[in-house]
Amino acid sequence: MNNLIIQTQGLTKQFGRILAVDQLSLEIPRGSVFGLLGPNGSGKTTVMGMLLGLVRPTSGRCWLLGPDTPQNDALRRIGAMIETPSFYPYLSGKRNLEYFQGILGLGEPGEVDALLERVGLSDRAEDRYHTYSLGMKQRLGIACSLLGEPELLFLDEPTNGMDPAGMAEVRELIRSLGNGDRTVLLSSHLLHEVEQVCDSVAILSRGKLVAQGTVTDLIRSGERVKLTTTKNDEAHRVLSGLAWVDDVTADGPSLVVTAPVARSWELTATLSQSQVYVTEMWPLQQSLEGYFLEVTSEGEEGQQ
Amino acid sequence: MPAAFVLIRWEWFKLQRRWMPWILLAVLVASTQILYWAMYALNAVGELFLDTLLLPNGVGLGLTFGNTVLVVAVVIWTASALGSEYSWGTFRAVLAKGTGRWQFLAAIFALMAAIGVAWLLVVCIGMGISGLLVGIIEGEGSIATSGKWSTMFVQVSKSALAFVPYIAVAMFFTVLTTSANTATAITLIYRFIVEGAIVPIVIATTDTFDGAAGFVLGRAVDAWLSHESDSGGQGGMLAFAGADALTGNIHGLAVMAVYTVTLFAAAVWLFQRRDIGGAKGA
Numbered sequence: 001m002n003n004l005i006i007q008t009q010g011l012t013k014q015f016g017r018i019l020a021v022d023q024l025s026l027e028i029p030r031g032s033v034f035g036l037l038g039p040n041g042s043g044k045t046t047v048m049g050m051l052l053g054l055v056r057p058t059s060g061r062c063w064l065l066g067p068d069t070p071q072n073d074a075l076r077r078i079g080a081m082i083e084t085p086s087f088y089p090y091l092s093g094k095r096n097l098e099y100f101q102g103i104l105g106l107g108e109p110g111e112v113d114a115l116l117e118r119v120g121l122s123d124r125a126e127d128r129y130h131t132y133s134l135g136m137k138q139r140l141g142i143a144c145s146l147l148g149e150p151e152l153l154f155l156d157e158p159t160n161g162m163d164p165a166g167m168a169e170v171r172e173l174i175r176s177l178g179n180g181d182r183t184v185l186l187s188s189h190l191l192h193e194v195e196q197v198c199d200s201v202a203i204l205s206r207g208k209l210v211a212q213g214t215v216t217d218l219i220r221s222g223e224r225v226k227l228t229t230t231k232n233d234e235a236h237r238v239l240s241g242l243a244w245v246d247d248v249t250a251d252g253p254s255l256v257v258t259a260p261v262a263r264s265w266e267l268t269a270t271l272s273q274s275q276v277y278v279t280e281m282w283p284l285q286q287s288l289e290g291y292f293l294e295v296t297s298e299g300e301e302g303q304q
Numbered sequence: 305m306p307a308a309f310v311l312i313r314w315e316w317f318k319l320q321r322r323w324m325p326w327i328l329l330a331v332l333v334a335s336t337q338i339l340y341w342a343m344y345a346l347n348a349v350g351e352l353f354l355d356t357l358l359l360p361n362g363v364g365l366g367l368t369f370g371n372t373v374l375v376v377a378v379v380i381w382t383a384s385a386l387g388s389e390y391s392w393g394t395f396r397a398v399l400a401k402g403t404g405r406w407q408f409l410a411a412i413f414a415l416m417a418a419i420g421v422a423w424l425l426v427v428c429i430g431m432g433i434s435g436l437l438v439g440i441i442e443g444e445g446s447i448a449t450s451g452k453w454s455t456m457f458v459q460v461s462k463s464a465l466a467f468v469p470y471i472a473v474a475m476f477f478t479v480l481t482t483s484a485n486t487a488t489a490i491t492l493i494y495r496f497i498v499e500g501a502i503v504p505i506v507i508a509t510t511d512t513f514d515g516a517a518g519f520v521l522g523r524a525v526d527a528w529l530s531h532e533s534d535s536g537g538q539g540g541m542l543a544f545a546g547a548d549a550l551t552g553n554i555h556g557l558a559v560m561a562v563y564t565v566t567l568f569a570a571a572v573w574l575f576q577r578r579d580i581g582g583a584k585g586a
Contacts, residue, residue, distance in 0.1 A: 075402030086393035
């Protein structure tokens with residue numbers, strides 16, 4: 001069995017003069033929660049739309065559930081909630097789910113009630129959709145995406161409009177959904193949320209893939225150490241010559257060294273061999289947000 | 305159950321819960337009944353057309369105006385059913401579930417045709433009941449002396465096909481404009497202004513388009529409804545100048561079929577190539 005559940009090759013979408021997605025090549029393995037990140041207008045929803053067959057790519061190719069699975073067959077095994085959920089306003093939440101279960105031709109008779117219970121909408125199941133709050137609409141969208149026990153879930157900003165308690169519940173739900181063989185593709189601008197929920201992420205900026213990897217690796221790749229020494233100029237020269245140090249910059253009376261925090265002792269050892277002594281040293285904690293801002297600003301600068 | 309029937313079944317599950325089909329049916333029945341009883345009132349004054357009001361002629365009489373109202377209702381309902389999917393953004397949810405695009409349009413088309421036929425039958429039953437009532441009121445017996453049941457069945461059968469091309473017209477304009485209101489307006493303007501007024505004027509004032517006149521949809525429908533009709537014409541309320549010049553109901557049926565197939569195919573072609581976005585709002 002192919003271990004990749006989503007694969008794109010040179011996927012490109014142009015809307016008139018706007019290049020929304022540019023030569024995107026992405027490989028997403030089965031059984032993980034994968035985050036698709038990017039600033040507004042970076043092409044996340046367009047990528048999801050192309051994967052779901054809603055948006056026609058200008059060029060490039062994409063596969064879901066392996067290259068041998070026809071798109072419509074794949075879509076029947078996928079659940080998706082793109083942007084704000086769309087349902088029939090004159091039908092109740094329950095009737096909406098029954099309709100989608102019906103056209104899908106999958107699922108057990110009691111599945112709709114069970115899903116409404118799971119997302120906390122049982123009390124309002126018989127109320128018309130147009131009476132729902134944004135948070136309730138999101139919950140119904142998640143329930144709909146879970147119809148038929150899909151192998152792959154697309155969730156685009158699933159906690160949008162929810163209160164903090166609801167957000168925490170949904171994060172927990174997403175985390176539990178990503179256990180086992182199911183894959184969740186999560187798009188969100190809430191980086192704190194992504195950091196808590198996702199195993200791996202891809203970061204888009206202006207339609208281009210600017211970074212991809214596990215959350216841990218990406219955060220580690222931007223690790224830095226701030227230090228003050230007895231001779232900063234000499235320290236700058238010595239540390240810049242180390243192959244495993246990515247960058248050294250002056251920051252007032254200190255130096256900021258881009259290097260793995262775990263190798264801090266090697267920094268001090270190397271400097272002491274050159275008769276330079278560290279007087280202060282502390283790690284700079286990198287967050288996914290910091291990393292995100294760094295790579296997306298680089299991406300934007302690169303295109304200006 | 306084949307996929308097409310599954311889709312039709314679930315479209316009906318959804319659409320029957322809207323108010324619009326029931327309101328349109330009420331308007332259809334009310335308008336045909338009002339016109340029928342207005343004719344009866346005229347008859348009471350002048351005693352002119354009692355035979356045309358009794359069964360089975362009464363049903364054909366109802367269809368003379370019922371066909372036109374039916375076209376309007378079918379156009380509004382088709383554009384609304386499809387256009388709402390755009391305005392609510394539900395196309396995206398439906399298609400993301402793996403529903404084929406042409407299959408979805410085909411299911412809506414088939415359902416609209418079935419609903420149109422059901423509306424037609426309700427109108428006919430209403431006319432039949434009114435015909436019986438008139439017979440009872442007048443004490444003349446329930447059946448017209450000059451009527452033929454076979455003619456009534458032919459009229460109803462022809463009417464059941466006459467509105468179908470307009471489903472395709474409304475569907476095409478809805479997909480083209482992605483708006484129920486715009487598509488309804490364009491289709492009705494095409495039906496009543498272009499076909500009903502401009503085309504007859506052009507044909508009456510110049511002989512340049514005589515050859516093409518037989519291929520105008522409205523004239524083809526009128527020919528299909530009128531030709532070889534035992535009751536002497538029971539087409540729509542709009543009389544098309546020179547309809548009798550058409551070669552016959554087979555020609556009318558062929559033109560209707562070409563319009564239906566071509567416009568449905570064009571709607572599918574366009575729909576397959578369009579990107580599907582979120583809700584557009586009403």
